[in-house]
Amino acid sequence: MSYQASPPCPSKNHNYQPQTCETLPLYLEQNLPAHIQLGGNPEDWTVKEVGDGNLNLVFIVQGLEKSIVVKQALPYVRAAGESWQLSLDRAYFEYHSLETSARFASYDLVPEVYFYDEEQAICVMKYLTPHVILRKELIGGKQFPNLAESIGTFLARTLFHTSDIGMNAQEKKALVSRFAPNHELCKITEDLIFTEPYYDAERNNWTSPQLDNDIKQIWQDEEMIQVAMRYKFKFMTEAQALLHGDLHSGSIMVTETDTKVIDPEFGFMGPMAFDIGNYIGNLFLAYFARPGWQEDLQQCEQEQQWLAEQISTTWKVFTTGFLQLWNNKSQGDAFPTEIYQNHLGQRALHHAQSVFIETLFEDTLVNAGLEINRRIIGFAGVADFNDIPNADLRATCERRALKLARELIVNAKNYQDLNAVHLFAQSI
């Protein structure tokens, strides 16, 4: 069978027009597939622009019977203005990443896509309601009983099935070929997470003057910076699986019982530990921010305890799910069945899996530490800390998070499990 080249990403969108609340109904009437019926006529529909993210236009369109979300890329970074240009290609990567995740994690865990218009960089999706962004809820001290199960499962399924362990080699290489051109969004990660926090870069942004000395120390911390640079290289070269690429608590929508992972425009083939570490890093950020939001000490401790449990349960659900898929695999040329299932046998398979998971755990801790650092030192902060009004209190929280980050980056090898990491976090 000959390789079928995947259609390359669009690059040029000659007739692109950014939508407004006024133009969108007509566009939808002309373009939506017939089976997506909002109910009523375009003039009956309510359109709200709700994009509060960094990059895109996001509309909620309410028909008489059905509501949808319309996401359109802009040719620049919305949060930074038109001077920071960014191509429309990210809509292409987001759409294809969503479709791939849905294939393996199902619409239980990602929003259903109704329609994609490559030229207009528009993706039309199910309107998730009454879902809310996880980050805001964590700041509010809310708890979600299914969260760890959902995210652990999402990670296990998407990372396993798009890796050489679980996917046919030809198909996996086609994913590599398709997502490698997502260089613009990769570069944002490469710069903002892996480089700028480690020197006096212009875009850095921390709680000043409270943390000035801490940050200066970090820039002198050669031991930590060397690890950061090795992990930058790993991020750039280890095409292990299709990553979400930006899996923080702002990319997750929740209800009491439902969890959806959104916004995978940073999707590309990278090291599994990046996604897992990113998510865990953000839970640690929420953890260290608690004293900034919860004055009741006992309540604060209980909330931190819940977050710590989320972290270890997510890892446990992930590894259990990942290894279960691995045990039952029928394709995937890495750790092939000819060798393990049919030749060496079960004990050898378990040994290979242990070594694999041990390395992944170490890499996950390092990536979690790098995510913590960049959210406190770098360009893109998180509301968990940024919205704590008292800067002294905020800095105290952030300083403890930075201490954990250093420990995770420099001493990841010393930790056997996330309970041990939590003990360290409590000791800071």
Next chain:
Amino acid sequence: MSYQASPPCPSKNHNYQPQTCETLPLYLEQNLPAHIQLGGNPEDWTVKEVGDGNLNLVFIVQGLEKSIVVKQALPYVRAAGESWQLSLDRAYFEYHSLETSARFASYDLVPEVYFYDEEQAICVMKYLTPHVILRKELIGGKQFPNLAESIGTFLARTLFHTSDIGMNAQEKKALVSRFAPNHELCKITEDLIFTEPYYDAERNNWTSPQLDNDIKQIWQDEEMIQVAMRYKFKFMTEAQALLHGDLHSGSIMVTETDTKVIDPEFGFMGPMAFDIGNYIGNLFLAYFARPGWQEDLQQCEQEQQWLAEQISTTWKVFTTGFLQLWNNKSQGDAFPTEIYQNHLGQRALHHAQSVFIETLFEDTLVNAGLEINRRIIGFAGVADFNDIPNADLRATCERRALKLARELIVNAKNYQDLNAVHLFAQSI
């Protein structure tokens, strides 16, 4: 700047026709660019088919003034017959790999390409004369004073400049996207090098019955097989640099003073240690084959000594060249200049480089061991051993090579340099 999608590989070649000695002159007259003048008319040209490799048609066309080589892919594996189908895409990957190598290693080290016809899977190149294939010369006991310098330089330049250390991230990702679809040839490597030698696979082919017990022991050697499988995963996931992908002594043409690396159709973005280990592994094969070819003991030792020096000198030329390029780099987002040159300084850079080279050395030894194993156990043997007429003598040579292979695979970490490896080789 928006990403310019690279033209995908052809996949369908509707008007493809395999050439013969009779049809080729007319094809060339109609298709060669005007500045390539062979001299005289097509009927004056001499055409010989000389393809003795596994995969392709290779013609030498001699005009009155100039000679050229015409290489055309066949839609199957020539060595195995039409039942083993293989798409024509490999001509696409060979051409693009040659062009990329030439850009960085120059036509001093790879043959000049005159013309490429995608639909006919034809590549027209400079006729290298009086060059001969290195493997045959090594079997003959010949020595080449510039060989280590040439191959070390080829490796340093091609691997550095196509890696994230030396190449702009967008351009490097475009190479990843372009070469990832070379899944057919990658699969040959994944199967023949990394999998089949480690179980009783049908295509395996060793000196039997002499080595039967040795091979059975290898299939029981879980410690070694586990390492082989980890390195298969690394091969499939670590997109570090554009590899030649098949850098053995049959892919190198030499004269007393000149060296050219040919046949890069296995080109794809993989771990640097694969290319280096492949080459070094083949020099070790030549080393252990010497007693099969050279009866004079003293002469044999001298020839082995020269091969051992080739191995360590190639590594030394490679690392020196690679680090020199790294020290002077002006682009490449991994190990970025903002951090090392402008912030941490020289000592930190040297530390990062030492760690990098140390890992690369270990990975190189493992890959060399895997190459040795597969040439003795697997489908594709080498003439160095296969052509030794006395099977008992051949098996004795091969057994020693297998012992080194195991040591390299299992105990790579114990070796600081290639002289220490040579001492082990002498002790077997």
